[in-house]
Amino acid sequence: TMLLLLLLPTAFLLPLGAQAGDIIGGREARPHSRPYMAFVETKMGPESTTECGGFLVREDFVLTAAHCDEEGSGDAPTVVILGAHDLNQKERTQQEIQVRRKIPHEDFDRTTLENDIMLLQLELRAEWNNAVKPIRLPPANFLLKPEATCSVAGWGRTGVHMVRPATKLQEVTLKMADDKQCELFFDSFNRTSMVCMGNIKTKQSSFKGDSGGLLVCNGLAQGIVSYGKDSGLPPAVYTRMSAFIPWLRKKMGRE
Incomplete structure (x- = not known):
């Protein structure tokens, strides 16, 4: 049954905007520290x-x-x-x-x-x-180092019909995950045009960032929040900026 559980989330290929969730296990950003x-x-x-x-x-x-x-x-x-x-x-x-x-x-x-x-x-x-x-863009085809530490920010909404808790910008720090993690969960993960982020073991870095938000690594724009699992647990998938x-x-x- 364990294998079944691991494969189940592939059914939930849900853009993170579908319920534009909030960032989980994050913190309020310092006001205007992300002016982009x-x-x-x-x-x-x-x-x-x-x-x-x-x-x-x-x-x-x-x-x-x-x-x-x-x-x-x-x-x-x-x-x-x-x-x-x-x-x-x-x-x-x-x-x-x-x-x-x-x-x-x-x-x-x-x-x-x-x-x-x-x-x-x-x-x-x-x-x-x-x-x-x-924000500065990365060089074309720039590859992030494995285990790169990045951060993502978004306005914490928790769903269309629910009370909106955080209207202040939230942020969370994430580590890059092994592409195999995303390949396991998402059938359509493509390592040339997508980035896999978030450590499956730590809930802190689990998040549902607002779709379209930015993954920043070393002050450069490296990813766009794209999709994740229905549960909001990591890993999640970003559009790889350097490919575009x-x-x-x-x-x-x-x-």
Whole structure:
């Protein structure tokens, strides 16, 4: 039966935005210590919004996960909030900017979550200050060292119909896992375009980060929160940033 238990979670290939969970076993981030973090909100209807994390990569572009653009959301208006720490407060550091257009990866696959990356071009340029700054991207095809220590942050939501506990940015430190861990749990894990994070033995580093949020290693953007197990226990899968640098350069080319 043990083997059966291990294989069961493959049924739950659940994008972390589907219930945009919170970061488990983490801590509140120091306010504005991650000035690249963005909160992405899409109004699906009068009563319904979808929420994701994202991060600033240029004054006019935010990067997030392609699965944050739900099917049927087409032209639904999306706004990005930069410079936030507590989403319940109208902090003077906050900049709310409309998204001019969404550029999901052409080969994004909703079933396998391959190429789970999307650029959001902003209507206005963000103003840089201590609370709003872009993050540096890694060199193309840069490979993280095994056991690399990274961190991820997100606004702790625990589900659409539940009370929202943490509206302040939460963060957690994670260790890179062996690719075999993710291959065991997720049929569609692909080591060339995905990163496997989180130690199966420690619950602290277990998390469900907000989808589209950023995995930072040594001050560089290395991954985008993509999907994980239904239980929220590690490991979880990130889009490998370094595999998409040529794509990003092309799409952000000054048009």
